[in-house]
Amino acid sequence: MDLTILIVKGIIILVIFGITLLIATYSTYAERKVAAFLQDRIGPNRAGPWGLLQPIADAGKMFFKEDFIPSQASKWLFILGPCLAMLTALMSSSVIPFADSIRFAWNKVNYEIPVQAIEINIGVLYIFGVVSLGVYGIMVGGWASNNKFSLLGAIRAASQNISYEIALGLSMIAILMMTGSLSVRAIVAEQASFFEWNVFTQPLGFIIFLTCAFAECNRTPFDLPECETELVGGYHTEYSSMKLGFYLFAEYINMFVSSAFISALYFGGFHYPFMNEIGSALEKSLGAIAGHNLATAIQFVVFFGKIFFFIFFFMWVRWTLPRFRYDQLMNLGWKTFIPLSILNVVVTGAGLLYNFKYATWLIAIVMIVLAVMSTARAPKQAVIPQRS
Amino acid sequence: MQLTNRSKQVSNKEMTLAEKMYLPAVVGGLAITIRHFFRKKPTIQYPEVKKYLGPVYRGHHILKRDEQGRERCTACGLCAVACPAEAISMVAAERKKGEENLYREEKYAAVYEINMLRCIFCGLCEEACPKQAVYLRHDRMVPVFQERDEVVYGKEQLVEKMDDRYIRVANSEVKATPTEPSLTRAAT
Numbered sequence: 001m002d003l004t005i006l007i008v009k010g011i012i013i014l015v016i017f018g019i020t021l022l023i024a025t026y027s028t029y030a031e032r033k034v035a036a037f038l039q040d041r042i043g044p045n046r047a048g049p050w051g052l053l054q055p056i057a058d059a060g061k062m063f064f065k066e067d068f069i070p071s072q073a074s075k076w077l078f079i080l081g082p083c084l085a086m087l088t089a090l091m092s093s094s095v096i097p098f099a100d101s102i103r104f105a106w107n108k109v110n111y112e113i114p115v116q117a118i119e120i121n122i123g124v125l126y127i128f129g130v131v132s133l134g135v136y137g138i139m140v141g142g143w144a145s146n147n148k149f150s151l152l153g154a155i156r157a158a159s160q161n162i163s164y165e166i167a168l169g170l171s172m173i174a175i176l177m178m179t180g181s182l183s184v185r186a187i188v189a190e191q192a193s194f195f196e197w198n199v200f201t202q203p204l205g206f207i208i209f210l211t212c213a214f215a216e217c218n219r220t221p222f223d224l225p226e227c228e229t230e231l232v233g234g235y236h237t238e239y240s241s242m243k244l245g246f247y248l249f250a251e252y253i254n255m256f257v258s259s260a261f262i263s264a265l266y267f268g269g270f271h272y273p274f275m276n277e278i279g280s281a282l283e284k285s286l287g288a289i290a291g292h293n294l295a296t297a298i299q300f301v302v303f304f305g306k307i308f309f310f311i312f313f314f315m316w317v318r319w320t321l322p323r324f325r326y327d328q329l330m331n332l333g334w335k336t337f338i339p340l341s342i343l344n345v346v347v348t349g350a351g352l353l354y355n356f357k358y359a360t361w362l363i364a365i366v367m368i369v370l371a372v373m374s375t376a377r378a379p380k381q382a383v384i385p386q387r388s
Numbered sequence: 389m390q391l392t393n394r395s396k397q398v399s400n401k402e403m404t405l406a407e408k409m410y411l412p413a414v415v416g417g418l419a420i421t422i423r424h425f426f427r428k429k430p431t432i433q434y435p436e437v438k439k440y441l442g443p444v445y446r447g448h449h450i451l452k453r454d455e456q457g458r459e460r461c462t463a464c465g466l467c468a469v470a471c472p473a474e475a476i477s478m479v480a481a482e483r484k485k486g487e488e489n490l491y492r493e494e495k496y497a498a499v500y501e502i503n504m505l506r507c508i509f510c511g512l513c514e515e516a517c518p519k520q521a522v523y524l525r526h527d528r529m530v531p532v533f534q535e536r537d538e539v540v541y542g543k544e545q546l547v548e549k550m551d552d553r554y555i556r557v558a559n560s561e562v563k564a565t566p567t568e569p570s571l572t573r574a575a576t
Contacts, residue, residue, distance in 0.1 A: 371409055371412075
């Protein structure tokens with residue numbers, strides 16, 4: 001490979017890495033701020049203007065707390081746990097296509113390099129592989145703590161992830177069928193025009209994917225690995241200082257990556273209405289290279305707008321819905337989402353056969369009709385005689 | 389038997405399909421929280437913004453002087469008797485000749501101390517005082533102390549300065565309870 005390409009790739013990877021860390025850091029601040037706003041409070045506002053230095057203060061606190069390892073814990077596994085969680089979370093951000101490509105000329109050679117850390121054909125497969133490894137971080141941490149509550153939390157995390165990963169994968173299959181490729185960039189490219197965004201062609205798949213993404217990130221309402229009432233804390237009961245910080249940080253990176261994937265797979269990625277028209281207009285007025293790069297920058301901003309919306313959505317849901325009970329979660333995963341996603345695949349396949357993209361709307365319409373009918377036929381509330 | 393009128397009839401009827409689907413309820417909940425997101429926050433940023441707490445607020449103690457600058461307190465000890473926290477203590481003394489411009493009556497408090505760690509700001513001393521000498525200011529709070537020996541307030545902290553006379557008025561124009569003497573004068 002050309003050295004120039006290598007250098008530019010390196011810069012892109014560094015930038016993406018930095019952005020991921022920065023967003024994860026400031027998600028902690030945003031989380032507290034959003035929580036406060038949803039509860040009619042002000043939130044952190046003491047450290048720096050509007051409390052913007054709060055994450056730095058939090059990190060400082062984390063670093064200076066006592067780094068405690070229980071004497072009966074298996075020491076190396078105990079240290080490995082948070083590292084695994086962090087590693088898998090960071091690895092998964094590498095296949096997200098943040099924008100189209102940047103163009104430049106160097107030594108009379110024209111280069112066009114996609115804004116993506118690694119461009120591989122099996123992006124979706126890679127992301128599922130890496131994300132499902134994330135549970136090992138929790139498992140190892142919970143096991144190594146040598147604490148029954150931590151172990152219970154870890155086991156709950158594992159069983160939750162198993163029950164959701166199948167539905168997550170199956171809801172994705174429909175998109176893969178429509179695109180015919182496992183590359184994330186190809187899936188994004190498929191959604192060039194607004195009404196072909198997968199959220200419009202796959203409404204049911206989107207809802208299933210979104211819910212499963214919540215469960216994958218271990219966020220409320222599916223944050224069963226941690227639970228103060230039943231588990232004292234959760235898989236990280238024994239963790240302190242920056243090791244706990246790594247676990248929490250990994251959760252926020254996961255949230256960022258999930259938001260990026262939801263927007264890439266269902267909301268057209270870096271596409272926005274009239275993108276091609278604006279792009280060609282820019283290229284005409286500013287020249288092929290500068291115009292193209294500016295258009296790429298706009299795509300980058302648009303993509304991050306979508307990501308930020310979904311990060312906000314994650315927080316919005318967290319401070320709205322209560323935590324699911326454990327058996328409810330299992331029922332939802334195994335008995336509802338897996339059959340529904342299989343149905344989704346079947347209907348999408350039939351739609352592809354008859355060349356009708358919006359076939360899955362039929363499922364949605366049928367479900368809405370059934371729901372309305374069931375409400376109409378609902379038995380009157382039984383009148384229980386008042387005891388006198 | 390009905391104990392309250394707030395009891396609710398419980399029923400365990402089957403949920404309809406729409407209710408079982410969760411989604412309508414979830415969307416409803418999200419709509420409620422997003423409305424709160426954009427609502428004006430009722431928080432008062434306390435150290436920066438202070439609220440006027442009204443003329444009934446009981447703050448810093450003060451030993452009043454009269455118009456001619458004479459201390460009103462006669463060290464009768466009724467405030468100390470009334471004090472439920474036993475925060476007040478005093479030593480009485482007799483007025484000497486030539487001190488008529490300092491003390492209003494023949495007996496006065498040579499030492500008057502309030503232990504601010506004990507004081508519960510109940511205002512009973514104020515009510516007990518027959519000479520209207522002790523008041524709890526409505527416009528100034530007791531400042532924060534860091535040292536234990538700052539805690540017992542003697543006469544030098546309590547007796548009012550003649551250039552900073554305390555007047556209790558209900559002033560609706562005052563928006564905050566000021567802690568600075570200058571602000572008090574501007575308000576009254």
